[in-house]
Amino acid sequence: MPSPDIGPDGAQSSFRSELDSKHYTAVDEHWAGGLPAQYGVAPRVRIGRSKWFNLLWLIPIGLLILVIGIAVARGIRELPAVQDFIRQYPGESELPDSAPVGLPAWLGWQHFLNLFLMIFIIRSGVTIIADHPRFYWTRHSTPGKDWFRMQKPVPSDPLYTAKQDSITLPDGVGLPGRRHSIGLARWWHLGVDTLWLLNGVVFYILIFATGQWMRLVPMSWDVFPNSISVAIQYLSLDWPVENGWVNYNSLQIIAYFVTVFIAAPAALITGLGMSPALSTRFRRVSSVFSIQLARSLHFLVLCWFVMFIIMHVTLVLTTGALRNLNHMYAARDDGSWVGFGIFAASMVVVIVGWVAATPFTYRHPRVVQKVGYALIGPAQRLFEHLDSKPGQYSEKDISPYFWHNGKYPETDEYKRLEAGNFADYKLRINGLVENPVDLSLEQLRALPNHEQITQHFCIQGWSGVAKWGGVSMQSILDVVQPKPEAKWVIFYSYAVGPDGGIYYDAQPIEQMSYKLTMLAYDMNDDTLSFGHGAPVRLRNEVQLGFKLVKWIKGIEFVEHFSEVGGGLGGYNNDHEFFGYRQSI
Ligand SMILES: Nc1nc2c(c(=O)[nH]1)N[C@H]1C(S)=C(S)[C@@H](COP(=O)(O)O)O[C@H]1N2
Numbered sequence: 385m386p387s388p389d390i391g392p393d394g395a396q397s398s399f400r401s402e403l404d405s406k407h408y409t410a411v412d413e414h415w416a417g418g419l420p421a422q423y424g425v426a427p428r429v430r431i432g433r434s435k436w437f438n439l440l441w442l443i444p445i446g447l448l449i450l451v452i453g454i455a456v457a458r459g460i461r462e463l464p465a466v467q468d469f470i471r472q473y474p475g476e477s478e479l480p481d482s483a484p485v486g487l488p489a490w491l492g493w494q495h496f497l498n499l500f501l502m503i504f505i506i507r508s509g510v511t512i513i514a515d516h517p518r519f520y521w522t523r524h525s526t527p528g529k530d531w532f533r534m535q536k537p538v539p540s541d542p543l544y545t546a547k548q549d550s551i552t553l554p555d556g557v558g559l560p561g562r563r564h565s566i567g568l569a570r571w572w573h574l575g576v577d578t579l580w581l582l583n584g585v586v587f588y589i590l591i592f593a594t595g596q597w598m599r600l601v602p603m604s605w606d607v608f609p610n611s612i613s614v615a616i617q618y619l620s621l622d623w624p625v626e627n628g629w630v631n632y633n634s635l636q637i638i639a640y641f642v643t644v645f646i647a648a649p650a651a652l653i654t655g656l657g658m659s660p661a662l663s664t665r666f667r668r669v670s671s672v673f674s675i676q677l678a679r680s681l682h683f684l685v686l687c688w689f690v691m692f693i694i695m696h697v698t699l700v701l702t703t704g705a706l707r708n709l710n711h712m713y714a715a716r717d718d719g720s721w722v723g724f725g726i727f728a729a730s731m732v733v734v735i736v737g738w739v740a741a742t743p744f745t746y747r748h749p750r751v752v753q754k755v756g757y758a759l760i761g762p763a764q765r766l767f768e769h770l771d772s773k774p775g776q777y778s779e780k781d782i783s784p785y786f787w788h789n790g791k792y793p794e795t796d797e798y799k800r801l802e803a804g805n806f807a808d809y810k811l812r813i814n815g816l817v818e819n820p821v822d823l824s825l826e827q828l829r830a831l832p833n834h835e836q837i838t839q840h841f842c843i844q845g846w847s848g849v850a851k852w853g854g855v856s857m858q859s860i861l862d863v864v865q866p867k868p869e870a871k872w873v874i875f876y877s878y879a880v881g882p883d884g885g886i887y888y889d890a891q892p893i894e895q896m897s898y899k900l901t902m903l904a905y906d907m908n909d910d911t912l913s914f915g916h917g918a919p920v921r922l923r924n925e926v927q928l929g930f931k932l933v934k935w936i937k938g939i940e941f942v943e944h945f946s947e948v949g950g951g952l953g954g955y956n957n958d959h960e961f962f963g964y965r966q967s968i
């Protein structure tokens with residue numbers, strides 16, 4: 385391999401002294417560099433090329449449809465044909481003789497846990513959406529091609545960033561809610577997800593072990609006419625006679641079946657569909673099931689759950705509340721107030737949890753981060769070892785628009801270099817290496833050229849495919865020869881982060897020899913632009929975008945990242961409670 389003419393000054397000091405090493409332990413008014421709140425717009429959906437429909441209109445439209453529906457249902461119930469139909473299909477499918485009667489206590493507990501956990505999942509999920517309040521169908525996150533947004537159209541400023549696009553949610557709605565609090569929202573979301581999935585697995589096992597599944601799975605085609613019958617009966621406000629202790633009506637069964645056996649697994653699958661490591665590894669699947677399709681469907685699953693919860697609670701409370709609550713909360717079938725009492729006590733727990741979650745998160749963000757990492761960390765670590773092959777995308781997949789992100793470099797040092805077209809640029813590589821070097825751009829370009837067309841996954845939710853040209857990190861390793869004790873590699877930027885101190889990130893050395901880890905100096909066959917990280921940026925495709933440092937000035941090999949900066953493995957980890965393993 386061509387050995388560049390290596391300058392002797394590579395052994396120079398480290399850039400550590402330019403880092404901010406303060407310990408951030410609360411979310412306060414200085415959060416994210418004092419980022420001001422921004423509330424976006426009411427949610428809207430695109431109709432056709434560029435017309436936007438404000439979803440708030442659905443409220444009056446929905447009410448109108450409901451009123452019309454009631455009038456129509458009441459009218460047609462007078463018709464003999466409809467009366468015959470309802471007599472023939474009263475609303476319930478027959479259960480097998482072996483089906484259990486009644487609801488056991490464990491079901492009540494699982495039902496409560498499920499609803500309690502879902503509060504945090506939904507609220508933190510909405511906070512994650514707020515960090516990039518747009519949805520797309522393709523992997524390109526092209527402005528104007530979003531099908532849903534809670535933000536104004538993307539302004540024409542070519543350097544507009546995804547961070548500028550993020551919106552604030554009220555603290556009682558989002559978890560936590562503050563603008564760009566996605567790091568903490570993700571600990572809540574992914575951490576509680578593991579508990580929710582665990583609860584779900586126990587639920588699956590128990591319903592199949594006890595035969596309760598027979599009450600949730602439609603077992604004959606007559607559930608369809610029966611559910612139409614139920615819908616007519618509900619809408620005409622003359623409700624079916626039923627006994628949920630023994631059998632649910634057909635509309636209920638369909639709704640429960642979809643929720644338990646379709647929506648819940650879909651939540652998991654669409655969630656994993658957004659993982660950079662999995663998407664890069666499982667190429668065939670992710671070529672069809674792109675991150676944006678996964679993210680859009682994940683959102684539609686959320687919409688289903690929210691709609692289901694509203695309808696379910698409404699009907700439970702309007703169709704014999706005491707008896708229904710006894711079934712689920714007291715495992716008994718009578719009209720006493722016992723179930724209501726337990727339900728009311730559980731609601732106190734829910735309300736306390738709801739109200740306390742955001743203030744607790746602002747006061748103890750490191751606790752949220754630690755617990756979240758304890759829960760989801762094992763899965764994130766597992767996926768990190770996926771070294772993927774190049775070649776997933778070709779030129780025709782390159783995104784027409786690639787978002788910018790982060791805080792641009794404004795230092796005199798950088799401006800001077802940029803003005804001189806980076807002729808004086810030196811990439812300093814040192815630390816625990818046999819052969820520290822200072823490489824000019826010319827020397828970097830003399831190293832074996834590496835190209836890859838890959839997809840970028842920003843933690844905020846947008847993605848884009850680009851062709852990157854530069855040097856693979858393996859070539860750099862070959863030049864500098866890391867010592868055996870080097871376990872982590874720190875990338876230092878010219879750019880100062882929002883709270884001061886230069887931006888940096890720590891990468892595990894294992895990933896430096898992955899086929900898709902490289903230093904890029906070209907993008908889409910052009911010299912890397914200012915906005916995307918000129919003169920040199922990192923690509924490591926098993927990781928989320930925030931770990932891919934732009935405007936790199938130095939690389940240092942260290943034993944552990946705890947020696948560096950705030951000690952948590954990167955600027956966002958130190959300041960905004962992100963994690964250092966971000967394969968999901
Ligand atoms: N120095 C520096 N590098 C950075 C950032 C930053 O703020 N400063 N932002 C990161 C984030 S969050 C993302 S998503 C990508 C965005 O790269 P792009 O602007 O080329 O899309 O850069 C990453 N690298």
Ligand SMILES: [Mo]
Pocket residue numbers: 789841842843844929930
């Ligand atoms: Mo990002």
